[in-house]
Amino acid sequence: MGLYPYADRYPVVRAFPEQGRPREQILAEIEAMATEEDSPYHEGRISGSIYSGDEAHYAFLNEVYGHYSHANVLQRDMYPSATRFEGEIITMTADMLHAPEAIGVVTSGGTESLMNPLLVYREWGRERGIDRPNVVMPTTAHPALLKGAHYFGIEVRRAAVTDRYVADMASVRSLCDANTVALVGSAGTYPHGLVDPIEELSALALELGTNLHVDGCLGGFVLAWGEALGYPVPVFDFRLPGVTSISADTHKYGFGLKGSSVLLYRTAELRRLQYFIVPDWPGGLYTSPGMSGSRSGGIIAAAWAAMVSLGREGYMAIAADIFRTAAALRAAIEAVPELEVLGDPFFNVAFTTTAASGLDIFLVNDALSTRRWRLNGLQMPPAVHFCVTRPNTQPGVVERFAADLAEAVAHAKANVGTPASSGAFYAGGMTSEQISAGMAWWLDATQALPPA
Ligand SMILES: Cc1ncc(COP(=O)(O)O)c(C=O)c1O
Missing domain, CATH: 3.40.640.10 (Type I PLP-dependent aspartate aminotransferase-like (Major domain))
Known part of the structure; x- marks a missing residue:
């Protein structure tokens, strides 16, 4: 997916609009984009980024806001x-x-x-x-x-x-x-x-x-x-x-x-x-x-x-789920002989391929991305991390990850020597094409709008 996927769906605003638009229409557009963009985190496949993910909690905070x-x-x-x-x-x-x-x-x-x-x-x-x-x-x-x-x-x-x-x-x-x-x-x-x-x-x-x-x-x-x-x-x-x-x-x-x-x-x-x-x-x-x-x-x-709504008890309960999930993820990664975990993490688990395996961790990540996992790419050494947040603590997430990870390692083995499309880009689970598009906006100082 490109970084501006809306040109075909909505008019691109290229100048200050003469007249305003009806609120309902704007709200409908916003709701459609936000709902689609939020949908992957509900499955628990996103590392970091969405920390609570509790819809009722967000609704409450939005009311306060x-x-x-x-x-x-x-x-x-x-x-x-x-x-x-x-x-x-x-x-x-x-x-x-x-x-x-x-x-x-x-x-x-x-x-x-x-x-x-x-x-x-x-x-x-x-x-x-x-x-x-x-x-x-x-x-x-x-x-x-x-x-x-x-x-x-x-x-x-x-x-x-x-x-x-x-x-x-x-x-x-x-x-x-x-x-x-x-x-x-x-x-x-x-x-x-x-x-x-x-x-x-x-x-x-x-x-x-x-x-x-x-x-x-x-x-x-x-x-x-x-x-x-x-x-x-x-x-x-x-x-x-x-x-x-x-x-x-x-x-x-x-x-x-x-x-x-x-x-x-x-x-x-x-x-x-x-x-x-x-x-x-x-x-x-x-x-x-x-x-x-x-x-x-x-x-x-x-x-x-x-x-004040969660209190110490509420934070501890969520933290307990996060620590437990991170430990289970770590065990699932350590069970794969071609992979190793970096250091002794409690909530954010970084891992890479072992030197002996000769595999490219970003090929592993490519295969995870096609299975809708969004991990964060690292460098020095090349690695990825899975920063566990509340949405990842749902039942079944670790098991699904373990199964997809085994397939992803098989993909990396079958494609040794092929350049990976994912890489190390801070905060992003982006492909190289998305990274190049993003860099082009900055370097060319364009408005990030698609061509007219
Ligand atoms: C350890 C650490 N420090 C600082 C920051 C910066 O925080 P922010 O993105 O809110 O500016 C981050 C962001 O992820 C972080 O992980």
Whole structure:
């Protein structure tokens, strides 16, 4: 399928329409597209992306959202409920991550929750006379950190990972110097879903007198329940004294709507460095806690509603299903002699073909794609991951996957030497043709519209 499959079905809007269209007609079009696009996740064949997938939960959140979708969080006097929601979201997340006294902000998503602490640590360094700051993180850390460092003029030093795909502490240590304003570890990593040695990173941060951000954007809201559920998830939160900030996305395993995340700091002094204030502007005293200006009250209300409607019990029940499903998937993959799982995952299972098999993992993925599975392609090494979310925990999903996986490996064996059509493209289960089409839009700066 192309990335713009609608040209034959609906008129392509090529200029600002003179007259408006009837709402019913627009709604019918939207409903048709959304229903079709959502249909694959209901079968439980999608990795990541759709975290709750509970229609009733989404309907409830959309109702909450509707009450505040037009409200701007900046207008706190008009909408004091936003202050309530934001404060309580932060408090609940701090409680979950064992820091009742931690303080934070609600951001627009994982990327913002990773960029803000970089800014804070750069400013922290400036206060100490560090004008050429660097941050040290393993190669598996999320690219939003590289983006933030690029924006803020911070050098990134990328440490090696071990043969279990987590930060190699010797490499991390060797890259640190007096200009290191922060270390970063993930819980868990996007590529392989693994928890870096946060306890050791915490000890190193304390030893060096620097900061440590834990990227729990993806895993925070699911790994947090692992310990109580009896899984050997290493401690990654504020119980470790060197951890100075943690990000955890309410719009992923927090089961909120898209566009929200929580960023917590151990101290108010650190959060203060994130604030931006212009006292002498004709528009009035300008104060802003983060990167966004206006923010939708609806998104914050929905994140709050997700948390208080599920409660600890609700999150634990879903997490238990996710951990169980991921363990079953891992066992199914490990039962295939030509495949191996990377590291020791709890919720996001990455795997590749063994060196001895000589098979191309992307040929395996091609065959899975034709059976409607949408896994995420990885590189260095080539691999794929299946990030387990609630829709994947339905009965029968793992069994169907195991059966299709056996056929997919047979396909890879029968096609050795043939180029695969899937590849490693972040967040996408795209074919090479779709990747080329997508890149062409960016590179040619077209409007992504089909030719007239
Ligand atoms: C570990 C990790 N950090 C950060 C992000 C970025 O989050 P967002 O896409 O919400 O900006 C992701 C996204 O998947 C992630 O997996």
